[in-house]
Amino acid sequence: MRGLIRWSSKWWPGTIPLAAIWALAAWVNTTPLETELAGRSTAALKDILLDKSKITVSGRDVTLAADAFSEDGRRNAVAAIAAVPGVRLVNDETRLIPEAKPFVWAAERDVVRVTLTGSSPLPATKSKLLEAARADLGGVEVVDQTSLSRGAPPRFDEAALLLLGQVARLKDGKISISDNKISLSGMARELGGREAIAAALKNLPAGFSVASNEIKAPPYxxxxxxxxxxxxxxxxxxxxxxxxxxxxxxxxxxxxxxxxxxxxxxxxxxxxxxxxxxxxxxxxxxxxxxxxxxxxxxxxxxxxxxxxxxxxxxxxxxxxxxxxxxxxxxxxxxxxKPAAAPVDATVCQQLFSEVLSKGSIRFESGRSNIDADSAGLLDHLIEIALRCPANNIEVAGHTDTDGDGPANQALSEKRAQAVVDYLVRAGLPASRFSAVGYGSTQPIAANDSDEGKARNRRIEFVVKEQS
Known part of the structure; x- marks a missing residue:
């Protein structure tokens, strides 16, 4: 017995190199097989929609970890790998992506960016909506914070794309989908934008409806x-x-x-x-x-x-x-306006003539009522009159030759007096002004054209030197 023990102690150290040789041989033989099975398994999944998929192989056993978008997708993925030649066992670590109840998606615009939030049903949809937002918004920063979820209503993509087009019409605000209900709020970018958005919503895909539309028009x-x-x-x-x-x-x-x-x-x-x-x-x-x-x-x-x-x-x-x-x-x-410096009679007359060369005091046709359109002109004449307080001013009325002489004379007098009354109501002393009518006796143009007659129908201011 003692001799046997001595023999065993001499034999045992020799097994270590042998085990290493076996391990090396096994690794050399299995590594190419695992690599090949991983490639075949990945290829088997190319037509199956998964997210975050990961394949690991140990020997001939394949572990599949992935987020699937439906129960059928999970089963099809596992079955596809199980059918790969050489695979002995499939370890199923797939899971369904969460289901959103309600399924909510939103696009919100502020001063500097548009933010997409909520859920997208598929990676392709997520990418498509992000690209569409960037295209529709012409350079505005777009931030995508959506996550993948199940539960989208039918024709979700179509509805979301239509709504993204309306975000471009907002100055700020939010447009959202909750299942098949649409809600909108915010301020339109331009006048008519609110009406344009309302018109576009009539083209929502079947099954969708507007729960609330609180888009406001910008101030008019x-x-x-x-x-x-x-x-x-x-x-x-x-x-x-x-x-x-x-x-x-x-x-x-x-x-x-x-x-x-x-x-x-x-x-x-x-x-x-x-x-x-x-x-x-x-x-x-x-x-x-x-x-x-x-x-x-x-x-x-x-x-x-x-x-x-x-x-x-x-x-x-x-x-x-x-x-x-x-x-x-x-x-x-x-x-x-601060009062301008006083001027003498000559400058005062010059200023009156200059202003009246640019516009005429208007009256209602055939009457002495001053047209409201002449208020600005009259105020400029009053400002001039205030600059020459020591001078008296004759307000002279003139007409064209239409009508009879006595009627024109009376009309010219009434119109001159109406102007004087306007000046007095503005605070100027009545004693400084006299209203004189000259009828059609002092034309400044021929009365054979409408233009000439219009020039003859006028009020003139004549500054009188102090006696």
Missing amino acids: IFQANKDPVASTVTLTGYVPDNNARTAIVAAAGRKFFSEKVVDNLKTSLGAPSGFSNAVVPALGALSRLSTGTLVVTDREVKLSGDALYDAAAGQLRANLIKDFPQGWQLKADLSV
């Missing part, structure tokens, strides 16, 4: 800026249609007697009720300012700038709102 803004340095009145913003645009530009041309009207207006839906009836008198108020800005937002009119004299500022604050349609509001932020 019209703006006019009077620049005395450039001698322009620039109109920007929106008007309801081309007819309103033509009428408003024409009204501005009548009211601003010496400024060029620059028309940068656009037409759009969404104008508040009574828009044109508020804008036209508001333009008349702006024409009475030395410099100023008019902003019409929804049913509010904001007028700011410098009136030409104290009484004008008071009149604008008190009376302008009376000219607006019901429900409109006025916010007037008016100051008074």
